Amino acid sequence: MAATFTPEEVAKHCWEGDLWMVIDGDVYDLSKFGSLHPGGLPPLLDPTVAGKDEPKYARLKIGVVSAPEKKGRASASSAASAAQIPYGEAMGTWRKFSPYYKESHKKLRAAVREFMDKEIKPHCKEWDDNGTLPTREIDALVGKSGIFAGLVAGEEGAAELFARHGISLPGGIGAQEWDYFHALVLNEEVRRGVNGCYGVSDGLLGGVSIGLPPLLKFGTKEMIEKYAVPIIKGERRICLAISEPYAGSDVAQIRTTAEMATDGSWQVNGVKKWITGGMVADYFTTLVRTEKQGPCMLLLERGDGSTLSTKPIKTSYSPAAATAYVEIYKNIVPPENLIGKKTYLIQLNLIGKPGMGFLQTMANFNFERWGMVVCGNRHSRMVLDECMRWALSRKVFGKALIQQPVIRYKLAEMAANIESVHSLLEDLTYQMNNMSTKDINRHLAGPIALLKYKQTRVATIVSDNACQIFGGRAITSSGMGFIVEKFQRSFKFQAILGGSEEIMADFAIRQAMRQTQDVPARL
Secondary structure, three states, rough: OOOOOOOOHHHOOOOOOOEEEEEOOOOEEEEOOOOOOOOOOOHHOOOOOOOOOOOOHHHEEEEEEEOOOOOOHHHHHHHHHHOOOOOOHHHHHOOOOOOOOOOHHHHHHHHHHOOOHHHHHHHHHHHHOOOOOOHHHHHHHHHHHHHHHHHHHOOHHHHHHHHHOOOOOHHHHHHOOOOHHHHHHHHHHHHHHHOHHHHHHHHHHHHHHHOHHHHHHOOOOOHHHHHHHHHEEEEEEEEEEOOOOOOOOHHHHHHOOOEEEOOEEEEEEEEEEOOOHHHOOOOOEEEEOOOOOOEEEEEEEEOOOOOEEEEOOOOOOOOHHOOOOEEEEEEEHHHHHHOOHHHHHHHOOOOOOHHHHHHHHHHHHHHHHHHHHHHHHHHHHHHHHHHHHHHHOOOEEEEEEEHHHHHHHHOOOOOOOHHHHHHHHHHHHHHHOOHHHHOOOOOOOOHHHHHHHHHHHHHHHHHHHHHHHHHHHHHHHOOEEEEEEHHHHHHHHHHHOOOOOHHHHHHHHHHHOOOOOOOOOOO
16 A cells, blocks of 8 residues: 655655655655656756656655645646546537437447547657557557447448457447447547547558548448458558649549459559558558549559558658558559449439549548548647646746736637537538438538638637747647647648648538529629
């Protein structure tokens, strides 16, 4: 049993060579820790510091502080332990009444949060800073948790697929009851769990979340059994390969070609760029151009790397995202790896028959963009949470930073924008729950694009305000402001990936105008 000390006893040990500290109610002997502390000995000897840095070295713990109180800096952390930080959690986690969330959503949130906090969150900053690529062991762990399955549980036939292969979802949720709010909760909790390390979340989950759905939506049963099951279990990796040096938002301009041989196989040549997860992917869901059939989507295999190779692309966030430049030269794809042989798809082709690949890409974009809004909003909320904590603990000009009206205004501006995005996100998610895939693609493509545009504009405000609140710490990659520093280096990714802001805004209005008949002007 740990020894117990009174606050008065701890207070006697406040000198160089004899330094104790109370951290969240536990007593640590830091007498010999000065040389190891990142800030050196002086901060530890500061008489106003009682600790909230949460040191890694558990062996320094010598006991606990006795009642009546656990002393610490008046502060963000102590306030957080007593009550939830305002706006630090989505309303669905704390409001008493909700038309959207059921008990199963709460169970899912608790299960994913527990897994992420235990298995992933403690390592994320190290992985992100070092650019550590996801390992097979981590993939297997995430697969076993059911998180990969949850990313695609809403796809047609997923429940039957999971049942055949003994695949379970987090929290014991049944695949038959899975809806888009479960997907929303899952994505929120995963992004919360990576502790602001956006590159880690993209490297670990990005490939599955956008590369696997086209295979499940449009692939044959044989393809799904052969490729999708190992991916869901964390045994193999996949990515989505659409963007090229010549074609970003304008996907119709892709140049990667596929030529059909006499035996029905395809020979693929070309390059893909900025492919998230590409450095570690085994399979590439690839948009190609064909001479006679128009754009098609093929599933390419890395194989031994002789016909498909990858090079890392250094971006402004972490190499842990495994962003790749993909070179494809005479890669032979068997005829059965053409994605899109389900006959019902032709009914979804609302733009004639330019080739199934373009249709599949557009259909996939709606869910990709919806997911990007979920994740981006959660990252923005995490930054707001950090700002709230910092404003409560930081003292300037003799009082807490939050006592400054200009700081409260910045916090209010962030909170209002984040909450407005989340409210519209919930409304669109409710619509998705009550629509077929065909109707989602027909009626919600514009609103989803508009919401993505709004979310990335909000992220710009959040980044700017957070940097001003944290000051120098917002541009320092270690220490208390590291989450803000990572955010201000990565928030623009969502303003570009999945369709740039300008494309999203224009697309949303064009879609709205298509549904508008001749409306006379008011005279």
